[in-house]
Amino acid sequence: MSATRDFSQDRTFLIDMTRCTGCRACQVACxxxxxxxxxxxxxxxxxxxxxxxxxxxxxxTKVKFRDYEKNxxxxxxxxxxxxxxxxxxxxVSVCPVSAFIKTxxxxxxxxxxxxxxxxxxxxxxxxxxxxxxxxxxxPLVVKCTGCYSRLKAGLKPACAKACPxxxxxxxxxxxIQEAKRRLAAKPDRYFNKIYGLEExxxxxxxxxxEQPFDELGFKNVTRRPLPSLxxxxxRFVPAVFLTMGGSLAFISWLTHRKDRLRKEExxxxxxxxxxxxxx
Amino acid sequence: xxxxxxIKQEIKSYHxxxxxxxxxxxxxxxxxxxxxxxxxxxxxxxxxxxxxxxWISFDVVTSVPLAAGAFVLGAVVHCFHIKKLEPLVRxxxxxxxxxxxxxxxxxxxxxxxPHRGWHVxxxxxxxxxxxxxxxxxxxxxxVACLEFLPSVCEKFGFHVPLRxxxxxxxxxxxxxxxxxxxxxxxxxxxxxxxxxKLHNLWYNPLLPLLFWTSAxxxxxxxxxxxxxxxxxxxxxxDETELLATLTKIIPWFLGIYLIxxxxxxxxxxARPLFDRPGLTILFLxxxxxxxxxxxxxxxTKRIRTDSSWQLRAASMVAFFGLVLNRFxxxxxxxxxxxxxxxxxxxxxxxxxxxIIAAHILFFALIARYFPIxxxxxxxxxxxxxxxxxxxxKQTISEKAV
Ligand code: SF4
Ligand code: SF4
Ligand code: SF4
Numbered sequence: 237m238s239a240t241r242d243f244s245q246d247r248t249f250l251i252d253m254t255r256c257t258g259c260r261a262c263q264v265a266c267x268x269x270x271x272x273x274x275x276x277x278x279x280x281x282x283x284x285x286x287x288x289x290x291x292x293x294x295x296x297t298k299v300k301f302r303d304y305e306k307n308x309x310x311x312x313x314x315x316x317x318x319x320x321x322x323x324x325x326x327x328v329s330v331c332p333v334s335a336f337i338k339t340x341x342x343x344x345x346x347x348x349x350x351x352x353x354x355x356x357x358x359x360x361x362x363x364x365x366x367x368x369x370x371x372x373x374x375p376l377v378v379k380c381t382g383c384y385s386r387l388k389a390g391l392k393p394a395c396a397k398a399c400p401x402x403x404x405x406x407x408x409x410x411x412i413q414e415a416k417r418r419l420a421a422k423p424d425r426y427f428n429k430i431y432g433l434e435e436x437x438x439x440x441x442x443x444x445x446e447q448p449f450d451e452l453g454f455k456n457v458t459r460r461p462l463p464s465l466x467x468x469x470x471r472f473v474p475a476v477f478l479t480m481g482g483s484l485a486f487i488s489w490l491t492h493r494k495d496r497l498r499k500e501e502x503x504x505x506x507x508x509x510x511x512x513x514x515x
Numbered sequence: 516x517x518x519x520x521x522i523k524q525e526i527k528s529y530h531x532x533x534x535x536x537x538x539x540x541x542x543x544x545x546x547x548x549x550x551x552x553x554x555x556x557x558x559x560x561x562x563x564x565x566x567x568x569x570w571i572s573f574d575v576v577t578s579v580p581l582a583a584g585a586f587v588l589g590a591v592v593h594c595f596h597i598k599k600l601e602p603l604v605r606x607x608x609x610x611x612x613x614x615x616x617x618x619x620x621x622x623x624x625x626x627x628x629p630h631r632g633w634h635v636x637x638x639x640x641x642x643x644x645x646x647x648x649x650x651x652x653x654x655x656x657x658v659a660c661l662e663f664l665p666s667v668c669e670k671f672g673f674h675v676p677l678r679x680x681x682x683x684x685x686x687x688x689x690x691x692x693x694x695x696x697x698x699x700x701x702x703x704x705x706x707x708x709x710x711x712k713l714h715n716l717w718y719n720p721l722l723p724l725l726f727w728t729s730a731x732x733x734x735x736x737x738x739x740x741x742x743x744x745x746x747x748x749x750x751x752x753d754e755t756e757l758l759a760t761l762t763k764i765i766p767w768f769l770g771i772y773l774i775x776x777x778x779x780x781x782x783x784x785a786r787p788l789f790d791r792p793g794l795t796i797l798f799l800x801x802x803x804x805x806x807x808x809x810x811x812x813x814x815t816k817r818i819r820t821d822s823s824w825q826l827r828a829a830s831m832v833a834f835f836g837l838v839l840n841r842f843x844x845x846x847x848x849x850x851x852x853x854x855x856x857x858x859x860x861x862x863x864x865x866x867x868x869x870i871i872a873a874h875i876l877f878f879a880l881i882a883r884y885f886p887i888x889x890x891x892x893x894x895x896x897x898x899x900x901x902x903x904x905x906x907x908k909q910t911i912s913e914k915a916v
Contacts, residue, residue: 353627370556491596
């Protein structure tokens with residue numbers, strides 16, 4: 237968890253929800269590229285018009301719908317949900333078998349061959365991203381990979397490619413600059429905040445919206461990089477082990493020595509009082 | 516043939532309670548088998564919202580501190596050399612060993628890919644609390660097993676391994692206590708990552724320290740419960756007087772725990788604290804019934820030295836103070852507002868009941884067949900053996916007879 241890594245060149249999504257039409261091309265493209273099964277859904281089963289109701293083992297990204305009223309008009313807000321590809325991901329730090337890897341290019345990928353299925357990553361992720369194959373006898377975790385294989389081949393992620401208007405893709409510095417430019421250019425169009433800039437210590441997915449973020453169901457996440465929270469305790473492990481082991485060993489050496497000395501003393505005494513008996 | 520007949524005869528002679536336990540264990544084994552055939556999704560109520568359920572909350576997070584008796588008592592008796600408590604050590608070691616073995620079983624059941632358990636060694640991640648706990652639980656189970664082996668050796672009269680085990684006894688106990696300190700606290704570290712999920716009543720940076728302290732006093736309480744039960748139901752000698760030594764140590768740890776808990780609650784936790792009535796009630800129950808009342812009880816001399824009061828106070832600590840605390844941290848406190856609530860499925864519960872039954876059953880059986888109570892410390896030389904010395908003094912031949 238070195239704080240020394242530079243994230244400015246990480247591949248980053250800038251998702252401008254004010255430009256999103258809710259067409260769900262990204263959702264479909266993701267499903268196609270990753271060969272995910274379709275889910276059987278029911279209309280109005282969940283918070284709004286969204287389908288399926290939540291991300292799952294078959295759905296790595298999903299457009300959330302929120303309706304609200306503005307100046308007496310009914311309006312929609314959209315929110316594309318996906319892995320945030322955190323700069324310092326909780327999932328990477330808690331996985332006991334290092335199945336999650338933060339790649340140098342930015343995306344956080346998951347190695348199906350390593351996972352032992354403990355689901356700690358699901359407990360740890362502040363955004364609730366990793367999902368589990370509950371339908372299988374020997375399940376694995378599934379999550380958005382930032383289309384790492386496409387990135388390696390010089391392509392944009394499937395969702396960014398398919399999106400007609402809302403997703404920009406580039407280096408983190410460029411995307412932050414672009415987001416700030418838009419906020420400055422049209423302050424009344426945007427809610428003045430870039431979600432993902434500092435959340436969980438910064439992520440490779442940045443959002444701009446018109447509505448306050450919590451009203452859209454964005455999670456209110458701490459600004460500290462999460463791995464630092466457990467590391468604050470874990471880094472003491474060797475010291476605790478040595479102190480505990482060392483002091484107990486010392487104490488037992490002391491007490492046992494006292495015991496032995498006492499015994500020897502007694503033996504000597506009994507030897508001196510009855511000198512001839514031994515032989 | 517006659518061996519089988521003998522075993523059958525033996526089983527027939529068991530008390531009905533033992534037979535009931537055997538039935539429960541069988542049911543648990545069948546339910547566990549069903550989990551492997553049909554999968555976690557079909558047999559449990561776990562979901563993407565509740566990736567961890569009863570098996571993690573009870574079989575792992577709660578059982579580990581409940582099995583802490585062995586390490587605390589081992590340290591007290593052998594390191595601080597309070598020899599008179601020696602008769603309590605072996606039963607505690609058996610409980611510890613059984614507890615940890617069952618934790619391993621619980622973990623394996625809960626894993627999605629149990630056959631890959633060895634990956635923990637192949638691809639270690641030093642930043643993962645889970646890695647640390649897995650490593651510690653495995654090594655501690657080994658240590659507890661070695662601590663238990665002397666009774667087996669005595670039973671079958673294996674003198675050479677017995678001497679060997681005895682010479683490494685103290686180092687083993689020191690090692691065990693150090694390992695136990697690590698994983699007892701690291702289970703608290705687990706939940707430090709859930710900064711935005713665990714409710715402020717329980718989330719604070721001292722969670723690991725709180726987990727360790729509560730494991731220590733629970734360890735003592737379990738020893739009391741066990742000794743009283745064994746006296747009542749297995750016709751073993753009454754240890755009330757010895758236990759009174761323990762009840763003198765317990766209030767110290769309870770007090771320290773209480774102070775750390777309150778300080779961390781008021782100075783280190785985020786706000787709001789009391790915004791959810793359900794959680795507030797759980798928290799108060801844990802604090803009052805599990806810590807404050809037993810603390811007062813243990814500070815009263817009369818209660819400290821009376822067998823049934825000892826038992827009552829100790830069980831309150833174990834049940835409300837510890838079990839409730841671990842469930843609060845690993846289950847209830849993680850429930851978000853307006854979320855549907857997790858409750859364990861029938862099969863999950865059967866497995867957990869089976870695991871508890873297995874613990875009691877194996878303890879009773881081991882107590883029946885191995886010398887864990889008829890162990891006389893006066894006859895045993897517990898100084899660290901000094902081999903050169905020994906050979907001169909003919910003690911080996913004496914012992915070997
Ligand atoms: S959003 Fe969750 S799954 Fe994605 S990188 Fe961050 S911690 Fe990992
Ligand atoms: S479920 Fe798999 S990927 Fe997630 S933490 Fe456990 S081993 Fe790692
Ligand atoms: S980056 Fe790829 S895997 Fe992730 S949501 Fe977009 S299309 Fe799906």
